[in-house]
Amino acid sequence: MVAKFDLNDDSIVVIIGTGAGGGVLANELAQKGVKVVALEAGGRYLPEDYINDEWDSFGQLAWTEPRTTSGDWRVAKDFSGLPAWIVKAVGGTSIHWAGASLRFHEHEWKAKTHYGAVDGANLLDWPIDPAEMEPFYEKAEAKLGVTRTGDRPGLPGSNNYKVFEKGALALGYKDVSTGRMAINSVEYDGRNACQQTGFCFQGCKWGAKWSSAYTDIPRGEATGNLEVRDHVHAARILHDDKGRASGVEYFDKDGNLQMQKAKIVCVAGNSIESPRILLNSHSAMFPDGLANSSGQVGRNYMRHMTGSVYGVFDKPVRMWRGTTMAGIIRDESRHDPSRGFVGGYEFETLSLGLPFMAAFLDPGSWGREFTSALDSYENMAGMWIVGEDMPQETNRVTLNHAVTDAYGLPVANVNYTDHPNDVAMRNHAYAQGAAVYDAVGATRTLPTPPYPSTHNLGSNRMSENPRDGVVNKHGRAHDVPNLFISDGSQFTTSAAENPTLTIVALAIRQADHIAGEISKGNM
Amino acid sequence: MATKVSPKGLTRRQLLSRATVAGASFVVGTGFMAARNAAWATELTALKPTTFATLVQMARDIYPHDKIDDQYYVKAVKGYDTADMAEEIEAGIAALDAAARGKGNASYLDIGWEKDRVTILRGMEESPFFQKVRGGLVTGLYNQKAVWPVFGYEGESYSKGGYIDRGFDDIDWL
Numbered sequence: 001m002v003a004k005f006d007l008n009d010d011s012i013v014v015i016i017g018t019g020a021g022g023g024v025l026a027n028e029l030a031q032k033g034v035k036v037v038a039l040e041a042g043g044r045y046l047p048e049d050y051i052n053d054e055w056d057s058f059g060q061l062a063w064t065e066p067r068t069t070s071g072d073w074r075v076a077k078d079f080s081g082l083p084a085w086i087v088k089a090v091g092g093t094s095i096h097w098a099g100a101s102l103r104f105h106e107h108e109w110k111a112k113t114h115y116g117a118v119d120g121a122n123l124l125d126w127p128i129d130p131a132e133m134e135p136f137y138e139k140a141e142a143k144l145g146v147t148r149t150g151d152r153p154g155l156p157g158s159n160n161y162k163v164f165e166k167g168a169l170a171l172g173y174k175d176v177s178t179g180r181m182a183i184n185s186v187e188y189d190g191r192n193a194c195q196q197t198g199f200c201f202q203g204c205k206w207g208a209k210w211s212s213a214y215t216d217i218p219r220g221e222a223t224g225n226l227e228v229r230d231h232v233h234a235a236r237i238l239h240d241d242k243g244r245a246s247g248v249e250y251f252d253k254d255g256n257l258q259m260q261k262a263k264i265v266c267v268a269g270n271s272i273e274s275p276r277i278l279l280n281s282h283s284a285m286f287p288d289g290l291a292n293s294s295g296q297v298g299r300n301y302m303r304h305m306t307g308s309v310y311g312v313f314d315k316p317v318r319m320w321r322g323t324t325m326a327g328i329i330r331d332e333s334r335h336d337p338s339r340g341f342v343g344g345y346e347f348e349t350l351s352l353g354l355p356f357m358a359a360f361l362d363p364g365s366w367g368r369e370f371t372s373a374l375d376s377y378e379n380m381a382g383m384w385i386v387g388e389d390m391p392q393e394t395n396r397v398t399l400n401h402a403v404t405d406a407y408g409l410p411v412a413n414v415n416y417t418d419h420p421n422d423v424a425m426r427n428h429a430y431a432q433g434a435a436v437y438d439a440v441g442a443t444r445t446l447p448t449p450p451y452p453s454t455h456n457l458g459s460n461r462m463s464e465n466p467r468d469g470v471v472n473k474h475g476r477a478h479d480v481p482n483l484f485i486s487d488g489s490q491f492t493t494s495a496a497e498n499p500t501l502t503i504v505a506l507a508i509r510q511a512d513h514i515a516g517e518i519s520k521g522n523m
Numbered sequence: 524m525a526t527k528v529s530p531k532g533l534t535r536r537q538l539l540s541r542a543t544v545a546g547a548s549f550v551v552g553t554g555f556m557a558a559r560n561a562a563w564a565t566e567l568t569a570l571k572p573t574t575f576a577t578l579v580q581m582a583r584d585i586y587p588h589d590k591i592d593d594q595y596y597v598k599a600v601k602g603y604d605t606a607d608m609a610e611e612i613e614a615g616i617a618a619l620d621a622a623a624r625g626k627g628n629a630s631y632l633d634i635g636w637e638k639d640r641v642t643i644l645r646g647m648e649e650s651p652f653f654q655k656v657r658g659g660l661v662t663g664l665y666n667q668k669a670v671w672p673v674f675g676y677e678g679e680s681y682s683k684g685g686y687i688d689r690g691f692d693d694i695d696w697l
Contacts, residue, residue, distance in 0.1 A: 052679035055666050158686075159694040166697050196692075197685030205681045315696045320676065322691035354676040358665035366585045366648075366657055367641060374665075375588060378675030440697065 003227040005037050010261040012037050013514065014248045015268060016234040016277065019092020020503045021487035022268030023212025024143070026228070027220035028511030034518060036220070037260055038228045039250055041269075042088035045095065046214055050203030054356045057202035061095060063088040065411075067272065068400045072417040074449050078363035083414035084303075084453040086270050090230050091213025093270065093454070094500065095203045098325035099182040099210070100348055101146040101501040103137050106130045107335050108343070108388065108495035114335055115342040120419055121390035122300055126492040127464040127473040133505060140505040144182035144210040145189055154178045155185045155194060158322030160349045163311070163381040167436035168329045168347070175330035179348070182210040182500070183323055189215070198351070200324035232258075235409060236281040237265050237290055237483065245290075245483045251407050263523055264482045264514060268507075271301060271456035271489035275397045276412040278460065278470075291460070291477035296470050298398055300391035300461050301414065302494040303453035305422045307385045308350055309430060310361070311437025312376040312444040319351035319382050327383075332432065333496045341424040344496045345387025347433060352382070360451050373446055381437060385429040386455070388496045390419035397459045455499050460489040474513040475506065482523060486510055558593060565597055569609035574616045577631050578603065578656070581619065584640045585657050586664055588673070595670050599663035600656070615652030622646060 005012055013029055015022045018040045026038045042061075051057040062085060069076035069083045076083075087093045107114040109130045112123040141149040148154045155178045157165060168176045183200070184193045194208040207214055220226035233251045238259065240246045245265040252258050267274045275298040279289040289297050327349030334344050352360060354377055362370060400413040418426075434445040463469025466478035475490045477483040486507055488499050495502070517523050556572055557564035567575055582596040603612045616631075622643045623631040634640045647653050664670065671678050680686060 052681045055662060156692060158691045162692065162694050162697055194687075195685030196687040197680050199680070206685075316675065317694060318675070318677075318690070321680075321686040321689075353678070354671055354674050355662070355666045359661050364657075368587055371586050371588050374674065375590070 002221045003035070003224050005035060005227050007258060007260050009035075010246070010263060011035060012260065012262050013264045013266065014039065014260050014262040015266045015486065016248065017092060017268035017270065017273075017487060018090050018212060018217060018228060019087070019268065019270065019487065020094040020097070020212060020500045021507050022266065023091060023094065023216045024504050024507040025266060025268065025486045025511055026226050027212070027216035028508055029515060030220035030223040030225035032511065032515040033225060034515055036226045038226065039232050039234050039248065039260070040090050040228060040230045041233050042090060042092075043230050044090045044213075045203065047203065047205045047207045050095070050205050052197070052199045052202060052205065054202065054353045057199075061087045061089050061203065065405055066403055067411050068403055068413040069415070070413060071395070071415040074363075075452050076416070079452050082452045083416075084270070084272055084456050085451060086454065086456065089213065090217060090228060091211045094211040095213050096201050096454070097500050098200050098348075098498070100325050100328065100498040101141065101144055101180045101182045102328075102346070102497035104130070104133075104495045104497055104502060105333065105335075105344075108493065108497075109133075111343070111388070111493040118342060118390060118421060120392060121421065122393045123391060124461070124463060124468055124492050127462055133509075136505040136509045137501070139508050140501055143508070144501065144504060145184055145191070146180050146182050146501070147185050148177065148180045152188065153185045155181055155183060155323055155326040158196065158319075158326065158349070159317050160319035160322065160351055160381050161327035163313070163317055163440055164327045164329070164347070164349050164383055164436065167438075167440040170439035171432075171435055173329050173331040177328060178326040179328040181323070181326050183326065184208045191215075194323055196322040198320045198322060198324060233407060234269065234277055235407060236277060237267070238281075239283065239285065239290065239480065243285055243480060245480055255407070264484065266484040266486045267460075268486040270487055271459045272397055272412045272414060274485060274487055274489040275459040276399065279399050280409055286479075291470050291479045291483055293479050294467050294469065296461065296463075296468065298459050299393045299396045300458045301395045301397050301416065301456070302389050302391055302458040302491065303416060304455040304457070304494055305345060305385070305387040305389045305418075305425050305429075306450040306455075307426050307430060308382060308448035308451075309385070309433030309437065310373075310380050310382045310446040310448060311434070311440070311442035312373065312446070313379045313381065313441060314443055316378045317381045318378060319380055320353055324351055325349055325384070329436070332429070333387075339428055341421045341428065343388035343421070343425070345385055345425055345429050346496055347429070347436070348384045348386060348498075350382045350384035361446065361448055363449070373444070376444070383433055383436070385426065385433060386496065386498060387425050387429065388494050389422045391458055391461070391493060392417070392419055455488070455494070457488045457491040457494050457499060460485045462490050462492045475510050476513075484510060484514065565601060567604050569606050570604045570612060573632075574613055575600075575604060577616045577619065578612065580632055580640070581616075581644070581656060582660055582664070584637060584644060586660055587637065590673050591670055595664060595667055598667060599660055602659070602663070611652070615650075615656070618647065618650075618652065619643065
């Protein structure tokens with residue numbers, strides 16, 4: 001039975017956002033008997049609703065409300081109003097994600113210790129030891145059904161993977177596989193096995209890929225402890241005169257302002273909206289925004305060092321057939337400064353359909369150099385590059401008071417400029433990625449610039465010392481004891497891995513912490 | 524290109540073409556244009572026929588695909604043939620023609636080689652008009668399902684059961 005809670009019920013945990021962080025936290029708390037109201041800006045879409053069409057799906061799922069951009073990154077020029085490609089729906093970006101589920105390397109939890117001081121970077125160690133995360137990674141892998149973990153077999157390799165694998169092995173790479181994917185290779189947990197349909201980014205119509213939309217959310221609701229309010233837009237978090245969070249103001253379906261009282265507030269709106277909500281929650285007591293005595297809210301925004309390489313061959317590949325990202329080379333994810341940069345990166349198979357290839361291959365480009373590449377679309381193989389980017393204080397989410405959303409609230413501006421370490425890493429990856437395809441006889445390679453961000457991280461980061469960040473090792477705000485950050489914005493550093501598995505593991509861990517604190521009477 | 528409409532009248536090649544296949548690709552009547560092979564036809568409501576023909580050529584010169592028929596470029600830019608848009612488009616094409624005349628041509632359409640037309644376009648690629656047309660083509664052209672097969676792209680696959688039994692791993696040349 002789906003719960004329905006009163007606006008004045010102040011025993012509620014209010015969670016803003018229902019994606020990999022918020023959706024998992026909501027279910028985990030509900031399973032422990034904690035009463036939860038989850039606020040979600042988007043609507044409900046289930047596998048039968050997802051669309052095998054890139055632009056139609058984008059129109060259905062993407063967060064397209066106004067945002068602005070600045071900085072040297074090319075996205076600010078080519079997609080100035082779309083810094084991120086993320087989802088507005090119950091289930092959030094867990095509907096769109098590719099499913100790649102890699103644990104951090106041990107050294108990545110302690111980047112400052114291992115990399116040393118890097119000029120211009122605001123590096124910090126996570127206040128978590130890698131060993132602490134082991135059991136939570138195991139729980140997250142079981143929840144998501146990650147292939148090649150537990151006794152779950154790997155996915156079969158697609159055409160795109162076979163090209164990628166052959167080139168990688170020819171180049172001498174060793175750690176090459178169809179990856180650890182939250183996409184079922186066999187039926188698991190009531191979800192279908194992958195049918196190699198493609199369109200992983202458009203929502204999996206088979207439900208073979210894990211998303212909180214059709215797993216954690218309905219399971220949480222089934223406990224009677226979780227109420228999800230969709231189509232509501234969180235505006236700000238209120239606090240009492242002791243500086244404790246007391247509720248969340250939001251605009252309901254009809255645009256009316258409502259206020260849900262709360263015992264605890266958890267923010268999981270992705271790394272652009274989460275700091276925006278904190279900044280928009282400024283008050284006389286917190287003039288710079290909630291939980292921002294350090295001035296770090298919105299800072300150290302990370303989006304991973306990314307890029308793509310497409311290889312053109314003299315014969316068909318048909319890269320769009322099959323699982324989009326089930327292919328990985330991990331050899332370059334080590335920390336090896338002899339390459340000219342700290343940290344590492346992964347190669348992962350990628351394909352875009354023709355409409356998105358036209359939009360993202362080389363935005364703004366035209367003429368025969370561009371169209372002759374598209375003419376070879378059928379003969380292309382594709383890979384994505386994802387690596388650790390450096391946290392920088394000036395890469396940040398701020399409020400743009402000159403632009404307001406439909407509710408009159410200042411929108412987020414996303415400022416990002418590559419660190420020299422990011423540039424060096426990308427250039428290395430472009431060369432190595434091209435070499436992978438050259439080794440299989442590519443007639444042309446295309447080093448493709450970063451797309452609007454799907455990995456948005458770090459804008460409310462974890463720190464041991466309250467001066468260095470926004471939240472502690474449990475995602476709990478240093479300044480506000482009953483306020484938590486439950487999404488990727490709590491990342492201290494980005495590591496090289498796709499972030500969802502770690503977001504889920506942290507949410508499971510945070511649920512234990514919150515439920516424990518409640519039962520101890522500390523809340 | 525055989526699809527040119529010259530304001531000076533038919534070129535010699537088009538005349539020859541008319542002699543053999545009884546018509547140029549564009550039949551320009553009063554507000555009506557059609558491919559001679561009847562592959563497409565469109566009724567113009569706001570733009571001058573020559574303006575529209577120039578816009579179609581401009582679209583092809585921006586994203587040239589020799590295997591894509593004119594009808595798809597026509598469809599991609601047909602949305603500009605409205606009363607609201609006409610003034611801006613007429614002015615943009617007039618500027619394009621003026622740039623062509625500045626290089627000694629009678630008009631943009633009168634330039635025989637793509638590379639020479641592209642030189643004209645490069646000179647105006649920062650203009651709002653050019654960027655509007657180019658940006659619109661990214662979806663206007665490439666999101667037409669009918670052009671996908673030209674590129675080999677197969678589109679929607681869920682209703683066919685995905686590719687698990689339809690060649691997701693059928694590569695045979697590695």
